Every structure is written in C-alpha cells, then in structure tokens.
Amino acid sequence: MKHLLLVGAGHAHVYLLKKLSKSRLPNVKVTLVSPNDYQYYSGMLAGCVEGIYSVDDIRIFVGKLVRKAGANWIKDIAVSINADQRLVEISNGERLGYDVVSFDIGSLTAGIDVPGVREYAETLKPNYHFPLLIEKVRSAEQLVIVGGGVAGTELSLSLQTWRNNNDKPALSLVSPTQLMEKGAPYVSERVERLLLEKGAKLHLSQRACEVKKDCVVLSPSQESIPFDALLWVTGPRPPRLFADSSLPNKEGYLLVEDTLQVPGYPEIFGAGDCIHLAGSPPLAKAGVYPVRQSPYLWKNLQGYFQNKKMCRYKPHYSFLSILATGNREGLMLYLGRAFHGRLIWFIKTFMDRRFIWLYSRRKREKNALSSKWLTAFFSVLVVTVLTSFLFFFIWSTYHPVMSVMAVFFSSTVNRFFTGFFFVFLIILILVLFFERISFK
Numbered sequence: 145m146k147h148l149l150l151v152g153a154g155h156a157h158v159y160l161l162k163k164l165s166k167s168r169l170p171n172v173k174v175t176l177v178s179p180n181d182y183q184y185y186s187g188m189l190a191g192c193v194e195g196i197y198s199v200d201d202i203r204i205f206v207g208k209l210v211r212k213a214g215a216n217w218i219k220d221i222a223v224s225i226n227a228d229q230r231l232v233e234i235s236n237g238e239r240l241g242y243d244v245v246s247f248d249i250g251s252l253t254a255g256i257d258v259p260g261v262r263e264y265a266e267t268l269k270p271n272y273h274f275p276l277l278i279e280k281v282r283s284a285e286q287l288v289i290v291g292g293g294v295a296g297t298e299l300s301l302s303l304q305t306w307r308n309n310n311d312k313p314a315l316s317l318v319s320p321t322q323l324m325e326k327g328a329p330y331v332s333e334r335v336e337r338l339l340l341e342k343g344a345k346l347h348l349s350q351r352a353c354e355v356k357k358d359c360v361v362l363s364p365s366q367e368s369i370p371f372d373a374l375l376w377v378t379g380p381r382p383p384r385l386f387a388d389s390s391l392p393n394k395e396g397y398l399l400v401e402d403t404l405q406v407p408g409y410p411e412i413f414g415a416g417d418c419i420h421l422a423g424s425p426p427l428a429k430a431g432v433y434p435v436r437q438s439p440y441l442w443k444n445l446q447g448y449f450q451n452k453k454m455c456r457y458k459p460h461y462s463f464l465s466i467l468a469t470g471n472r473e474g475l476m477l478y479l480g481r482a483f484h485g486r487l488i489w490f491i492k493t494f495m496d497r498r499f500i501w502l503y504s505r506r507k508r509e510k511n512a513l514s515s516k517w518l519t520a521f522f523s524v525l526v527v528t529v530l531t532s533f534l535f536f537f538i539w540s541t542y543h544p545v546m547s548v549m550a551v552f553f554s555s556t557v558n559r560f561f562t563g564f565f566f567v568f569l570i571i572l573i574l575v576l577f578f579e580r581i582s583f584k
Contacts, residue, residue, distance in 0.1 A: 146172050146449065149232060149242035150215075151222045152249035153178035153206050155431060156415035158503060159438035160246075160445070161206075164213035169449055174215035177222055177234060180272035181207055186431055188496050189268070190302040190468040192278065195309075199275050204503045222249070225389045227409050244448060246413040246441065247398060251380035251429055255290075260355030265376040268295065277375075282306065284373030285313055288360055290352045291377035292319025293326075294430075297335050298467045299377060304342045305470030314343045316369050318362065320351040331475075331482050338469055380429040383418060394420035403454040404441050410448070415441045424459060432463045466492040 148169065150157045153176060164174060188202035210217045220234040231239045253267040266277055281287055281303060289300050300317045307315060317323075317339065322332040323346075339346060353363035359370045382396030392399040392407055397420040399407060406412040407422065416434035420426065427433050440457040447454050465477040466488060474488035 146243040147241065148172050148174045148445065148449075149240060149245040150174065150176045151178075151232060151245060151247045152416075152418070153180075153183050154248035154250050154416045154418075155183075155434035156438045156441050157246065157248040158183055158204060158206070158209060159435075160442055161209040161213045161215065162503060163442050164215065165209065168214060169446065172449055174213060175218060175240065176206070176210055176215055177218045177220055177232070177240070178206060179219055179221050180270075181205065181219075182272060184271045184274050185496065185500055186271065187492075187499070189271075189274065190298045191493070191496075192274075193281070193299060194302040194306045194468070194470060196472065199278070201497075202500065204500065209503065222247075222385060225385065225391065227389060227391055227406075227412065230411070242411075244411045244413070244445065246415070246445065247385075247418055248414070248416045248434065249383055249385070249418045251397075251417040252383055253376060253378060254381040255378035256376065256381075258352060258355060260357075261376055264355050264357060265290070265374045267376050281373050281375055282310075284371070286371045287312075287315040287373050287375070288318065288369055288371040289315060289375045289377060290318045290360065291379065292317065292321060292323040292348070293377070293379055294324055294465070294467065296377035297323050297339075298469075299375070300339060300344055301335070301342065301467070301469045304339065304344045308342060314345050316345040316347060316371075318347045318350055318352055318360070318369070320349065322348060327477065328480060328482070331477065334482060334484070335467075335469075335475070338475075342470065380417060386418070394422075402456040402458065403444050404437060404457060405444070405454070413441060413445065421457075421459060425461075427459055427461075430463070430465070432465075433459065436460070466495075468492065 150160065157176070157178075161176070182203040183206055184203045188197055191197045192199060192202050207217065218234065218240070220236055220238075222232050223235050224233045225231070225245075226233075230242050230245075232242065232245060233239050250269065253269050256262055256265070256267070266280060268274070268277070287303065287307075289296055289303070296317065296319070300315060304315055307313070322329075323335050323339075324332050336346065336348075347362060347367070347369070350362040350365055350367070352360050354361040355374065356368075358372070359368040360374060361368050382393075384396070386393040386398045387396040391409065391412070398414045398418055399422055400414045400419045401407055401422050404413050404415055404419075406414065415437045417429045436459075437457055440455050443455045446452070462479055467475045467477070468489065469475050469484065472489045473484065473486055474492045476483045476488045476491070
C-alpha cells in the first residue's frame, strides 16, 4: 500500500480531505500532519473581530474531515524534508516516509526581525492562535496595528468599528506607504477616508523601526506610539522548510510547475501560499488561489497514483476581492473597479458562510443571519415578479387593441414594476455570478 502524506491543513488540503470522504484513493494510506484541531477561514476574521461572527462560525473542524476521509492524523509540524530519501521530519524527531507528499502550509508574517517584534508583537500567523489573539486586541486600551496592506487595513476597519461600539479609544495604524498601495490610488484614498471617518489614527509613510515593551518607534519621524497590544500585519514571508532543503525554491517558496509538482520531484506536490508557480509572476497571497488550485491538486494526485495524464493549472490574475469595512458594509474590488455598501457585505457574507457550510455542514439555524437575508431577498423578488405579471395581465385585458409591448410600457405603474423587477433580477445575477467565481 502506498502512502500519501499531506503536510498542513490549508484550503487545498481541506478540499482533498472532503474529496477523500466521498472517493478514496485505491490502495493508498493517507496521513495528515497539522498541529491544530481547526482551520480558520481568513475571509471571516474581520467579521469575527467586529463581533458579527463567533469563533465557531469561522472555523472548520479538521478532525471531522480526517475521520470521514479515513486518514491518519499527526498533530505536529514538519521541520525538515529529505527529498532523496522521501522522508519528512516532524518536531518530535519522528521521520515519516512517503510515496507522495503534498505541502499546503501557508506563509508566515514578514518583518519580524525588527528589534523587539518577536518579544512584544502579536501576529495572525499561524492562524490557530486567533481565538487568544482576538481577546487580547479587544481588551487593549491602546491598540497599534503595523501594516497597511489588505489584511492590516481590513482588520483596522473592523476593529475600529468594534471599538466605537464598545467605547474604546481609537486604534493607531502604521504603514510605510499609502494603504493598500498595490491597488488603484482611488482605493487607497477611499479606505483612508473610511478609517478617518471611523476615528482611527493613521501614521502613513512611517516605518516601525523598533518595538519596545510599551511603545513602537517610528522612522523617520522618531515618534513613539504607546501600546498595550501591538498587532504585526506586515505581509507574507516563506516558511524555512523549503529553503533549508534541497528542493528547488523561489525566495523560499516551494517551486512547482503548472501540474503543482516540484521540478525533478514528481512525487512532491504543493499548493497555496507556500508555493511559487514556475514561469509565472508571483501570485498574491490570497485565499482565492488555493481554492482554485484545489481541484487540480486532487485530479493530479489521482492521476499520479493511477498513471493518468496530469491537468495543468493556469492562474487567473484578476479575482474578486471583498473587504469588510465595518457595520455590515463591504468594499468590492474587481477588474479595477470599487464598490462599497451593504449590498457588497450581503454578497460577501453569503459566499463566506457557504464556504464554511461546505466543510462543516452545520444546520441552517446556525446561519440565521444569512438565511434571513436570503429569505427576505427572494420573497421580495417573487412578490415583485407576480405583481408585475398581474398588472400586465389586467392592463392587456382592458387594452386588447394595443400590442403587448405597448401595453407593457404604457403606464407609469408598469414602468415602475418593470424597473423594480429588472433591478432585483440584476442583483440576483450578480450574487450568483460572484458566488460562482468564489467556489468554481
């Protein structure tokens, strides 16, 4: 019997476990190496810190998936790999042999070599520390967040909203550049305006050069910002595992081909934030990529064991991104356009809750918010459609000489209901379209 070793329980491996629960690989023993009971969904972290979701709402119980997949589970982390001998060493010193291994271990937080960061700052990664982290940042009277990328900005918006609702002092956000500088300039201006309107203190074009026990020192201003909780969200860095091995890597990220296999080592696969796709520009470290890579990883693992042709993954560089901005509002970024409002939040929470539900299969009562909005939306849509057709029928009955189109647009009432119907139809199409993008 052959041995498939899954290292890490990221999005792609959670997908594999789900598939294995429905379709086992013949004569293959599966082992998962992951240190924590839960996988936290990063897309819902901001909603959780704001208090909209509970911790249980945003996590997937890995143990349940492992049990249904018939796999073994080792609660540990990989510390080294010997690709030539096909061995992975874990932190307790045990060496695990494999016939095929797949890595989905994510990335870590960059910039922790700044003096004092390791001692006094909190990071989001690894994300299984999140439940403890959320209590600490909520209880802080002086909260400082360092990092103005997507994650830092979204968390700042949600945490500032929570602090406003709970009479806490404003947080401080430090960024060496404009917020979300990789996006369009108007996006940076918009999120800056949103944060200022919520009362957050912004320190832009300032770099945190030193962290002391109770303050962070900025450069070049040399200003000191006091804190009793410091959240360090300064972008990704690769895990040391691959750089310390003989495997090909790109700046520490595991190098894989479009089949998600390592060049020269066809028995080694990788997916998610820990990889770099050969011949491709660096992909954003966003959850959408491991979600899209998951079906290819599953098919290629099947193909490897069954000697079938491999599928080739082609990344799409444009993807839908929705940020929570607080107070059940969202900011949608897609194809260079930005949209903000409650409708965007509705689309986001619908997709996020469905993602969790796909792996947890909780009862609908636990998704009461999503179900309520969905029920209300479709009820109004059905009533609008029926009312529109009723008016159309009555009007056409009393105007038998007129053509159908003339009757349909002949009155203000009909125009109103026609417009109302098409607005809801467009919203329905948008919701279904974005949902398909997220879960394709």
